[in-house]
Amino acid sequence: MGKRIHVKKLGERIYLMDDAGEATGYLVVGEEKALVIDTMIGWEDVNEVVKGITTLPIMVVNTHGHCDHIYGNVYFEEAYLHPDDFELAQEHSNFPEFADLCNKYGMKMPPFKPILDGEVIDLGGATLDVIHLPGHTKGGICLLYREERVLFTGDGINCHIWMQLEESLTISELADNLEKLMYVKEKADKILHGHAQDYEDISLLTELYLGAKELIECPECIEQDEDYIWFGGVDKKHIYGPKKNAICYKVGKI
Numbered sequence: 001m002g003k004r005i006h007v008k009k010l011g012e013r014i015y016l017m018d019d020a021g022e023a024t025g026y027l028v029v030g031e032e033k034a035l036v037i038d039t040m041i042g043w044e045d046v047n048e049v050v051k052g053i054t055t056l057p058i059m060v061v062n063t064h065g066h067c068d069h070i071y072g073n074v075y076f077e078e079a080y081l082h083p084d085d086f087e088l089a090q091e092h093s094n095f096p097e098f099a100d101l102c103n104k105y106g107m108k109m110p111p112f113k114p115i116l117d118g119e120v121i122d123l124g125g126a127t128l129d130v131i132h133l134p135g136h137t138k139g140g141i142c143l144l145y146r147e148e149r150v151l152f153t154g155d156g157i158n159c160h161i162w163m164q165l166e167e168s169l170t171i172s173e174l175a176d177n178l179e180k181l182m183y184v185k186e187k188a189d190k191i192l193h194g195h196a197q198d199y200e201d202i203s204l205l206t207e208l209y210l211g212a213k214e215l216i217e218c219p220e221c222i223e224q225d226e227d228y229i230w231f232g233g234v235d236k237k238h239i240y241g242p243k244k245n246a247i248c249y250k251v252g253k254i
């Protein structure tokens with residue numbers, strides 16, 4: 001289980017953990033507690049990595065139930081997740097390749113504890129609000145770090161969002177939920193998502209919303225959009241906005 005996690009200090013209290021370019025987790029160090037946001041793929045002991053940075057008690061929160069965000073939970077005793085993703089996380093925990101490795105190394109997924117919209121995580125000098133954002137998955141959450149004005153979004157808002165998955169909501173539902181989130185622009189300047197190497201500007205929220213609206217209001221776009229080939233099949237990819245970001249989606253699930 002070699003060295004894969006590369007740590008980058010982004011601010012006084014924020015560390016980015018890059019798991020071999022395949023997934024990104026974060027550590028927020030308060031005065032009394034530290035928070036791990038997503039545990040990544042699990043090949044390297046993320047708990048050890050975190051202990052190298054802080055000796056404070058650790059709380060683990062998963063932004064959603066996908067394998068590339070939860071598998072490192074095996075190095076902790078518990079993890080928080082929105083209950084709407086419990087089933088999905090269980091399904092991903094049962095993937096044979098992962099289950100076999102857990103057996104081989106005598107590890108198991110710790111229990112998931114529920115975390116809900118409106119809850120506040122107080123780390124001492126660092127306060128994070130839990131915001132439910134169904135879209136990429138039903139139980140996706142964002143965490144708004146008040147003092148630093150940073151929004152952690154997991155895969156719920158990123159530059160190449162996967163909405164073609166069976167567990168994803170429709171593009172219209174995503175647009176509605178992003179619209180409800182617009183108030184956050186007053187409270188955050190930056191975004192840190194689940195596959196990032198650095199900060200994104202908060203304008204990504206509006207850009208994604210407009211990209212989703214474009215897709216909803218422009219049926220001919222679907223004709224023009226290129227195919228998106230991924231391990232689950234062939235779907236579509238809509239390129240939008242000045243930065244040429246992408247929404248991957250399923251035809252018939254707009």
Ligand SMILES: [Zn+2]
Nearest residue numbers: 064066136155
């Ligand atoms: Zn995901």
Ligand SMILES: [Zn+2]
Nearest residue numbers: 066068155194
């Ligand atoms: Zn992901």
